[in-house]
Structures are given as structure tokens and as C-alpha cells.
Amino acid sequence: MRRPAGGAARASCFKRHCAPFGATRCPCAAGRKLRSSSTSETGSAECWTSDYSSTKHRVVPAQPQARGSSGYWPARNSGARVVLLQLYWEHLDPDGHSFLTKEELLQRCAQKDPRVSTEIAPLSSRPWPALRSLLHRNLVLRTHQPARYSLTPEGLELAQKLAESEGLSLLNVGTGPKEPPEQEPALPGAALAELGASEVGVQQPLLELGPAEYKVVLCVDTGETRGVGHRPELLRELQRLHVNYVVRKLHIGDFVWVAQETRPKDTARPAELVLDYIVERKRLDDLCSSIIDGRFREQKFRLKRCGLGHRVYLVEDHGSVHNLSLPESTLLQAVTNTQVIDGFFVKRTADLKESAAYLALLTRGLERLYQDHTLCSRPWGTPVYPESGTRPSPNPLCSLFTFGDFNSGAIKNKAQSVREVFARQLMQVGGVSGEKAAAVVDRYSTPASLLAAYDACATPKEQEMLLSTIKCGRLQRNLGPALSRTLSQLYCSYAPLT
Template sequence: MSETYANPLLLGWIKEWLDEARERNSKGAIVYKKAYESMKACPLVFQHPSEAQQLNGLGPKLCDRLTEKLKAYCEENALPMPEHPQKSASSKRASDEGTAESQPAKKPRKARPYVPTLRSGPYALILALATLNENSSQGLTKAQLIDLAQPNCDSSFTAPAESSKFHTAWSSMKTLLQKEIVYDFGRPLKKYALTEEGWEVAKRMKKVALPSNQGTLAFGNQSGPSGDSRLQNSMGGNGTEIIDDEETPIIRNDTQGWEPASDGTVTPIRIPPDSFTVQLVLDNREVRSSKDRDYLTNELHKKGVSPEVRALELGDVMWVAKFHNPTFLSQYGEEGDEVMLDWIVERKRIDDLISSMKDGRFHEQKFRLRRSGVKNVIYLIEEFTVPSDPNSAMAGKYNEMVASAIASTQVVNGYFVKRTKNLDDTIQYLARMTLLLRRMFSSSAGSEPSSNTLSLIPSRQLSSSQSYLTTLERLRGESPTTTYAVTFSTFSALTSKSDVLTLRDVFLKMLMCIRGVTGEKALEIQRRWPTPQAFIRAFEELDPKDRENMVSERMQTLVGRKKIAKVLSKKIAEVWGEDG
């Protein structure tokens, strides 16, 4: 392990455990990877492994394991074992007190093991996750978890207990994640599994479970000792469903057929045209003014369109296929009752367009739209009088900026640009688009059947946002007239800015912060230097005077809008190539 890291010994041991977990294909690999990345990035030198608990991903159990490893290392190399920071602090206080009357030190309060309340949300979730194999790398989706957990919980996982409250039993998942009882992984479809500490909780529940003939929880065919009376009392009572490991399925039977194929191919599911209706969805930030927030909704209602208003991860307006049967998607292991259609609108007023070009949002939004995989992107530009003298140089500059932005959006990005006179004209356009899409996908429409076919891409068959884009490209090539879509929740996860970003995503966003680095240029730089570390090392290997032209010279084979000029190369070097 490189000595450049603050804690090479601890980092090396975590790396060993990570490699072992990967060889066993154990779910613990995700836990160790999180701990490894935190330790690797930490600049602080720890005198004792217990101090590492302040890092994300290193809990008490892992730190205890590191402590045991350090003890063995010190004994083997005849080195003194570092003193625990709590003990050293208490001894220091004792020496500072000098002649003060000695008092017996308080025994540190032992942290009580986590005990979920009988038939509570955490209790049911742990039971459901414990149906997985402990050494498996599998996880359960939210929909699968709710189906398995609901019979063992008195509260609903989908509806609040009271109309005045918003929390459901699912809200307890946040507590389990914070306590590191459960961890989540996977994108776009998030899955959940028990951590090592979570399995300890599940095993404690198993030990104190009374025999099945007494009417309480029983795991498998074994009945453990009665154990802690407090825990036993908390799990007492009659009527609790008996859980049998051998009979409980790991994954619901109706979803087993939709797991990723071994060859990486994706099998879309054809959606019957009479099973859904086309629904307009508005972003909740699309308002006329702060005092008139319902104007768009009310005017659309007058035109026969009832929009749904919610927070959208991407775009300002989109259309979804909303199923008549809310449980239609659940038979395929999917969440919700909506499928994203291939149309999205980014609405800009002229003043907002100019502002977004100044602060860089314009290019970032177009880049995210490109990464979304949506085929029909509509850039709707709403006329708005810019408050300036029309004959002034500033007005001429603004007009030139807008004209350039529109041309770039049409020619470079290939998006359809729609210009409207005002907000009312925009509302009229959205209403017409909604009615047009309804006719396109209606089973009674007179168009050819192939022109209005909708197929669902199962979320379980997608491993990443890149696999989603690759799958879309392949399927559209095979059948250009079919609309291939994912569920609304999956689309939101794929396009979320706040979701877990890959290193590639972060690197691209960092590059695009430099004025002049467009999405296309950032992609080319990332292909040449895959990570920020590789990019910085490339600069460090050169003399300072040669760094300015490094990017432009090494990427001189690029042409058109991907080409990086020497002026831009110098800007990039000023940010990434400066020493220190």
C-alpha cells in the first residue's frame, strides 16, 4: 500500500477484506468498498483504529476488527500497542488533577443492541431482508420489500396511518440506513440488503424467538434460547406470523423471470394500448408568478387537460402513460403505475434563457437532456421583453446570444425549438400536444399499429445509466417505430442530480464548470483521461511551460465542435495544471 495515504496499514487491511469479499461474491464487498474509499480519502492520521469511526462507512464493528488486526501486527513486530483515545484522555485528566481527591471512574455505558419493536416497520423490514442468503450479493427492491414485510407490520407501508400525517412504515427505512443496519445499492433500481450488523440483529431476533407452537416469531425450524427477558417481552404476544426460511421465497416468483439475462440482453415488455392513458405532468416550479401558482393548471383544465403537478428531476413538462390498473406494473416487479413517454419539454423565457447562458445552466441542461435518452426533446422558448433600449449595444448582444443559442440547439443538439408569444400560447401548445399523443397511443386511432406501440424496458435488466442508453440505441435500431420506455420512478433515478453520481459524472461536471468546455468537449477529455487523478498526473508529468497546450496538442485529431483550441487548453491548464 502506498505510503502517500494517511493510514496505510488500516487501508491495506480493509483492502484485503474487500478483495476477499469480492472473491466470495459477498454483499460485504459494498460495505468494505465504502470504508476503503473513506479511509483512502481521509487526510487525518489515526493513532488508534477506534478514531476511524468518524469516517463514513466505518462503524464500531469494523473498527473493532481493525483494532484486533493492529494488536496482532504490534505483537508480531514487537511494537507497543497504541492506547485507546478514551483511556489516554481519562489518564491525562487524572494526572492534571494532581492532589485532587480521587474518585472512582464512571464505567462507560455500554451501548444497547438495537432492538426493533414487535410488528413495527423496522421489525418487518429486517424480517423481510433476512429471507435473503447471508452470503448472497442480492438485494430486494422497495416493491419486493413491501410485499414481504407488510404481513409482519401493523402499519401500512404505502398509506399514512392518519390523513394529517405523511409518514408510512417505509419511513423507518431511513432509520435502518442511518444505523447501518441496512445498506442500499444499485442504479437505476435501488436495492436493499442487511449489513453485517444487520445480520447480527436478525440473528439476535432468531435467538430470542420462542418455539413456533407458542405463537410468536420462529426462524426456520430452530428455536433459540429465551435470551434477554426485555427483548423477549418486547417480542411477546400472540398472532404473529411464523416465518420459515425454507418456505419463504428470496424473491417473488412473479419477478424471477425479469432478472438480467446472462448475456446482457434486454427483453422489452409490450404494453397493450388500451391499458393506459396519456397524462401531462408539470414541474411544480412552473408557475405564472409567486402569487398565481395555479394559473397553468387552471387554464389547462379549461382546455380539457388535467395535469399532474410534481417535482421533476429533468425538464419542465413531460408526458407519461398512466395505467388504468394501478397494479399493472407490479406483475413485472416494477414500482408505481406510470411509464415515461418519449417526449419532454424544456421551457425557457427569453430572460431566463439569457441568464442560463451566463451561468452555464444552458449547456448543463442540454447535456443532461442528451444523457436522459429521451428521443423527442422540445425546447420551448417563450417571448419576453428584455428590459433595455432596443437600439442599445446590450440589446443587440442579447439578440445575438439568443439567435446563437437557438441555432445551436437545433443544429448541434438536434432538438425541436418551439417559439411561443406568451404563456397563454404555451398553454395552448401543451394542450394540443397532449391531445395529439393521446390519439397516437389510443387503440381506436386510425394510424398504423406499429406507429403507436409502447414497450417497457424492465428496470432489473438495467445495471447503470450507460446500459440504459446502450439498450435504447439497440432497441430503436431494431424497431424505430416503437416507443421504448422505463417507469417514471426509474427515469427519475436515472436523471437525478442529487442521486449517487459516478466518478465519471462528477468529472464531467467539473470539466464543464470551465467556460468554453461543452458537453462534447468534456466527453472527449474524459475518454482520453478517464479520472480526475489521471488528468492531474498528466499535467504533473510535464514542465509548467508545456502544460498550457497539453490538452489541445494531445487531442489535435478532433474536428468540429469537439476540437479544443489553444486558448481553451490554457484555461483548462490554469485550473487543473497548477501546482499545489
């Protein structure tokens, strides 16, 4: 990805008027042409919606028999139909913005049926299945971050046909209040359920476990029990130490603890809440290989984003340090950085038996720490409730993730946004840690926005220093001129990188 200074030609998806859209859903990538009058120098996202803003109060001629060029016609009371109609009312409202956020869209739908909670995953950033289908069919456009959803011209035409097919009056919509007309039929709760049913972080009924209703169980990753060597011995040691454990596939970490319901309605699937502690175990030989291949830095970055506040890095000795592929000083520096800079608690053990004893000690400690406390669930991705903490408080109330939400949210290869892919790309550059990549992405959320900033620089020297003053990490230090120069060479140079 190479760029000349001063705004030379580039790939269409990085054009100035597409900058707000990032590299995935810009109009150019969809094969659409923007009117020159709607392209502003500031790159406003309204440049796309303004192509059809002139039709905002004009009724599109109805063609009930023709259901769009693709023949798509969402079923009555389906999630897709609900979304199209709600966006249509917002589009016709003279005081509206022609777009809705996900939370606003769900609230509008919930107002049509009192039985539906207004809290169906409003904080989740990924489109739910119905909206994903509309985005794929180019009926709905997504812009900005947080996401804003609006109708495309094709979606506008289809939405009006849907409204007319339900016998809704369109003549008075523009002069009424922001709420849809009273004669619009109520939308059933089933349609709302379709919107968020398969979404990670869907708001489930509140789970609450009283002090005598749960037990603390250690979850061991399956990777710790398979393969050659001493891995099966770990389970034998835990059994010998009378540790209550289960073996599961964990998408992040090697050990976590859950509060498991003791009297579940479904004995095969008891409710579980993840306690605020996670352990990553590394033998010295594995630590060496992970540092060499880059897994070490990536795993620490993912652990810091897993939602649990207390992260333990368990380093287990294995053989002589002189037989390892890295010198002992390098390993010591890596471990020290993990504790001092990354904020992990580092525990070093002599062998597997000592590691098992430490896990048993942690299990006993957590049992004492959480006893006599009421635990309740919170949706994945949400902050701790103001009245509680992730650890026991005098209330006593602890707000924790369910095990299903925690493990699903930590999947490594799930669908990623442009922002996340951009951060991963930056981390491939030597010297760019997770914190530094996050700081750059906070300022420039997509490659397009960064390239636009480079374009605005008057000289190559200004390009080199563009990122140097970005504040990074807990100490808020500058990114620095060296890394800023390296990144400018990556994104602005035609010549081979040296």
C-alpha cells in the first residue's frame, strides 16, 4: 500500500469523497457514482445519502406487481420488513436525519409492541441477520462509527411499496410527529427476536445467582490436556488436590473460573458466570517459540481485550535455560515487560506440580473471595454496572459475563470491522504494539482516513511527522518520529521499503 505525497491518483475506494466509509462499503466499491455536487471537501458521509435526498418528500410511483429488480420481497412481520419500514418513516420525517443507529432502530421497533424489551443487543456492533441481508442486497447503507443505517435508493423504493402493501397512508407522514402513524399495524415480538437472535451479546434474561446457588469451578482448556509430555499429568494433579474442574475449549486463556449454578432447571446445561480472573500458562520452551513467531504479543493483546480484569501469566520452568532458542536475558525482559508494562500478574513455577498447586490455591482463594455474594449477568461488551464491580463489593453484587458470551466474544477468527483489520495491519510493523496501534486507530479509524490526512500534508517532511505526537499507552507518551516516519513510508512511498 504505497502513496505519493500531495494527492496523486489512488485506488477508487480511497478517493477523498469515500474517506468516511473506509475501505469496505464505499460507494465506489459498490460500483456507484456520486454526484459531484454532493462531494464535500470535508468528506461528509452525507455525500452518499444526498444522491436521493431530493426524493425525501416525493412519493415514488407504486408498482405493486414489480418487487424490485431482484424480486426480493421480505415476508410480513419479518425482521427485514421491520427494518425497512422503520428506516422509511425516519426518511420521510422532515425533522429526522434519514438514518438510525442500531439502538434507535431497535427502540423504534420495540415501541410497536410493549412485550418486546428495548435492550436487545443495542451495544453490539455487528449487524444482526436481517440487517446483514439488507446490506448484502444493497437496500440499506451503513456509514460512520458507531454505525448509522439508512436506505439506498433501491431500499427506499422497496420500503414504500411495503408500506403501501400494508395499507399505510403516506400523505400525512411528513407532517406528523416523529413516531410512525397510529394506523400502522403493531409489529409482533417475533420480528424483533429475529433481529437479534443469533447476535453475540444478545440481551438474555437477567441471570442472578445467590450465595448458596453456585459453586466455583475451574475451566481447563482442552489444549492443556492433549498431546505428548506431561499434559495429562496436570489433570491428575488437580484431582489429587481435590480441585473441582471441567475441561472445555477456551478461545482465550488456558484457565478461567466460573460460578456454576448448583440447582439448575436443566441439569445438562447449568447457568454459569465467568469470574474476573484468567490464567495463561507458558512453559519456557513454548514462551521462546511464541516470542519468535509473534504469538506472545498477540496473545497478550487479546487477553487485555477479553473483558476480564485480573490476568495472570503463569511461566513454568522446563529443563535448562541454556538449551532454549533465546538467551535467558531475553526471556527475563519479556516477562518483566509483561508485568510492568502490560499490567499482568506474573507467577513463575518450577514444574507442573507447582503450577497445579498454584491453580488449586487460586481456586480456594476465589471460593473465599466470592462466598456470600450475589452474582448477576451483564451483556458481552458492556461496562460494569455503576452500582457494582467485577469483583465483590459491599453491596454485595457482582456483574459478570455468562460463559457463553465470554467464550463466543473471544473467538479469534470472527468477522472483523475495518477498524480491527487496520489495527492488525499496523501491528505487523516492527515496534508497533497493541497500545500504539489502538492510539493510531483512535485518531484515524480506517486506512482511507489516514491516507486523506497524508494527502492534506504540504510536504513529505510533514507526512513523516504526522503521527509523531499521538499519545499512546497508560503513560501517554508520544508515538515518536521514528515510527511515524516508518508508517509514512509504508503508506506514502512508491519506492521499495528499506
